[in-house]
Amino acid sequence: MARLLRVDMTKKEVNFADVPEKYSLLGGRALTSQIVADEVPPACDPLGKFNKLVFAPGLLTGTNAPSSGRLSVGGKSPLTGGIKEANAGGITSQKLANLGIKAVIVEGKPADGGWSLLKITPDGAELLDAGDLAGKGTYEVTAICRERYGNKVGVITIGPAGEMCLSAAGVTNNDPDGNSSRYAGRGGLGAVMGSKRLKAIVVDSPKTFDAPVKDRERFRAAAKKFSDILLKHPVTGNGLPNFGTSILINVINEAGALPTRNFAFGRFGKAQEVSGEKLAETAVARGGKATHACHPGCVMRCSNVYPLPDGKVCAPIEYESDWALGPNLEIGDLDVVGRLNYICNDVGLDTIETGVTLGVLMEAGVIPFGDGEAAIKALEEVGRGTALGRIIGSGAAVAGKVFGVTRVPAVKGQGLPAYDPRACKGVGVTYATSPMGADHTSGYAVATNILKSGGYVDPLKPDGQVDLSRNLQIATAALDSTGLCLFVAFAVLDDPEALPAVVEMINAQYGTQLTLADVTELGKQILKTEREFNRLAGFTKEHDRLPEFFATEELPPHNTVFDIKGEELDQVYNF
Amino acid sequence: MTENDAREETGLEVEVRLFSGLEKFFPAAGLGKACLVQVPEGATGSDLIRQLNIPADQVFTMFVNGRHAAPEQVLQPGDRVALFPPIGGG
Numbered sequence: 201m202a203r204l205l206r207v208d209m210t211k212k213e214v215n216f217a218d219v220p221e222k223y224s225l226l227g228g229r230a231l232t233s234q235i236v237a238d239e240v241p242p243a244c245d246p247l248g249k250f251n252k253l254v255f256a257p258g259l260l261t262g263t264n265a266p267s268s269g270r271l272s273v274g275g276k277s278p279l280t281g282g283i284k285e286a287n288a289g290g291i292t293s294q295k296l297a298n299l300g301i302k303a304v305i306v307e308g309k310p311a312d313g314g315w316s317l318l319k320i321t322p323d324g325a326e327l328l329d330a331g332d333l334a335g336k337g338t339y340e341v342t343a344i345c346r347e348r349y350g351n352k353v354g355v356i357t358i359g360p361a362g363e364m365c366l367s368a369a370g371v372t373n374n375d376p377d378g379n380s381s382r383y384a385g386r387g388g389l390g391a392v393m394g395s396k397r398l399k400a401i402v403v404d405s406p407k408t409f410d411a412p413v414k415d416r417e418r419f420r421a422a423a424k425k426f427s428d429i430l431l432k433h434p435v436t437g438n439g440l441p442n443f444g445t446s447i448l449i450n451v452i453n454e455a456g457a458l459p460t461r462n463f464a465f466g467r468f469g470k471a472q473e474v475s476g477e478k479l480a481e482t483a484v485a486r487g488g489k490a491t492h493a494c495h496p497g498c499v500m501r502c503s504n505v506y507p508l509p510d511g512k513v514c515a516p517i518e519y520e521s522d523w524a525l526g527p528n529l530e531i532g533d534l535d536v537v538g539r540l541n542y543i544c545n546d547v548g549l550d551t552i553e554t555g556v557t558l559g560v561l562m563e564a565g566v567i568p569f570g571d572g573e574a575a576i577k578a579l580e581e582v583g584r585g586t587a588l589g590r591i592i593g594s595g596a597a598v599a600g601k602v603f604g605v606t607r608v609p610a611v612k613g614q615g616l617p618a619y620d621p622r623a624c625k626g627v628g629v630t631y632a633t634s635p636m637g638a639d640h641t642s643g644y645a646v647a648t649n650i651l652k653s654g655g656y657v658d659p660l661k662p663d664g665q666v667d668l669s670r671n672l673q674i675a676t677a678a679l680d681s682t683g684l685c686l687f688v689a690f691a692v693l694d695d696p697e698a699l700p701a702v703v704e705m706i707n708a709q710y711g712t713q714l715t716l717a718d719v720t721e722l723g724k725q726i727l728k729t730e731r732e733f734n735r736l737a738g739f740t741k742e743h744d745r746l747p748e749f750f751a752t753e754e755l756p757p758h759n760t761v762f763d764i765k766g767e768e769l770d771q772v773y774n775f
Numbered sequence: 776m777t778e779n780d781a782r783e784e785t786g787l788e789v790e791v792r793l794f795s796g797l798e799k800f801f802p803a804a805g806l807g808k809a810c811l812v813q814v815p816e817g818a819t820g821s822d823l824i825r826q827l828n829i830p831a832d833q834v835f836t837m838f839v840n841g842r843h844a845a846p847e848q849v850l851q852p853g854d855r856v857a858l859f860p861p862i863g864g865g
Binding site: 434440447 | 792806859863
């Protein structure tokens with residue numbers, strides 16, 4: 201019987217509770233967002249005692265469903281001021297599910313300011329003193345915990361940025377090799393964890409794939425079918441395993457949608473130097489890996505292991521990080537990108553937000569564009585807690601205000617990811633309207649605009665983008681509740697048998713009779729819940745807009761602007 | 776052969792880039808490097824792909840000047856052509 205684990209940081213107590221009926225068929229994002237909506241006052245201070253931090257495996261997590269080990273982390277975001285679900289790979293989610301834990305809810309705030317570690321094992325849970333871990337980077341914390349509690353444990357932790365409650369701080373956990381690089385990065389949930397003085401959660405479970413399944417035979421058949429679909433699809437079965445996510449650098453660059461020099465251009469002359477092909481070649485030549493699974497049972501294995509010249513290893517360099525710390529800063533050197541990425545992982549920062557923030561600082565002239573060494577030096581200040589370091593750790597919108605910059609690519613305070621909305625308008629609609637702030641994953645219209653997955657909608661025209669984004673946002677909210685990696689969407693969009701196989705797995709596991717229509721309904725319900733939280737937190741439709749420079753500055757090479765009007769954007773939520 | 780004859784014979788020149796494994800079919804291009812290729816007047820994307828010895832079923836996306844192009848699109852002098860197999864990420 202699955203349980204909720206409540207962790208009261210005020211009293212330093214842990215309690216297991218039965219799962220209320222209304223949560224029994226929720227998982228991942230559906231569950232974190234519902235708990236946040238039910239228990240967190242929308243107008244509360246994100247860093248105060250009334251906010252909560254919720255960790256939830258997906259509905260299918262902990263079974264042998266392929267690529268199903270994602271972890272959802274939710275709370276009120278200190279970056280956006282709205283609801284947040286950030287999603288990570290890594291090994292911890294499967295362990296939580298195998299311990300029968302449907303969600304961990306961290307609440308309250310200690311009066312004494314002392315640091316704690318939450319240890320979860322098959323025997324129960326306890327809070328331990330973590331004074332000796334405070335101030336340390338995530339790689340060291342993870343190594344210490346693996347030595348102390350066994351090298352198979354999953355370690356969820358924050359770095360110094362989270363301890364300082366900086367609003368671009370993420371929550372990380374480790375991959376099977378102990379790299380603390382699998383981030384629930386976006387929205388500053390690391391700062392929420394820091395505000396509760398929780399330095400780490402160690403999860404020890406001897407099992408990975410044994411979460412309870414009602415009808416094992418039926419489940420096995422559906423999981424096998426879904427696995428075959430993923431392996432047969434050219435993207436999930438071939439492109440992602442061979443080149444990883446950074447394979448996108450070249451195609452987005454050719455499409456003229458690769459944001460370069462803080463969203464001034466859509467193409468970068470040195471794109472090839474930071475491409476997935478180059479990354480794979482260099483990684484292998486240095487004894488690293490071009491393909492790597494972020495959690496056991498993933499068939500797409502899109503991660504990589506990139507050895508750095510200084511002997512450290514950045515595993516992985518993902519497309520978003522690669523772009524944010526590369527082309528966005530006019531840096532065309534993978535070793536510099538890898539170094540910046542490693543520092544973000546260690547100090548505990550979201551790579552996208554950090555890259556966008558450095559871009560704003562370059563726009564302000566604080567650091568020159570293209571100057572990798574200056575960027576590294578500036579980023580190293582975060583861990584030291586200097587004034588500049590704290591500005592960098594507070595995200596693009598704060599940096600823009602401090603330095604008087606108007607070209608700040610952010611929506612609801614969250615920096616834009618790696619696709620320019622003027623040359624990929626569908627994802628621009630998602631950036632503008634997602635309850636999460638500018639988030640590509642919540643409605644990845646790039647698939648249909650540029651990668652021709654799930655049909656084709658011309659990326660440069662406004663027509664059809666609102667409908668595209670709406671449908672993808674609904675489907676994604678549901679998918680984020682299963683624990684499946686979002687990348688299964690490439691197969692789901694193209695193969696009509698894929699989604700039925702997912703529903704079949706859920707039905708076999710839980711003994712339900714869900715239909716495809718129920719999945720769509722779940723997605724809509726999640727979005728409505730999240731949007732209502734944001735409304736009560738003070739958001740209006742005027743917050744569902746892109747910064748004005750996207751409507752006024754033409755983006756080369758296509759020389760287009762973002763021309764989808766406010767009233768059209770408002771139609772995303774007409775369901 | 777006069778200069779005019781040469782032009783007639785070679786048609787027009789386009790700038791081709793091959794990515795994500797397609798470069799192995801036409802090694803002269805290299806990965807992602809701009810490569811000038813002569814094609815006959817009136818040549819389409821499909822003709823170009825055939826000329827480069829790339830199996831048609833390997834090409835999933837063709838950009839001409841940064842825009843998706845159908846295989847039957849007729850190439851113009853100076854077009855920037857990029858060819859990709861199926862890829863995804865994010």
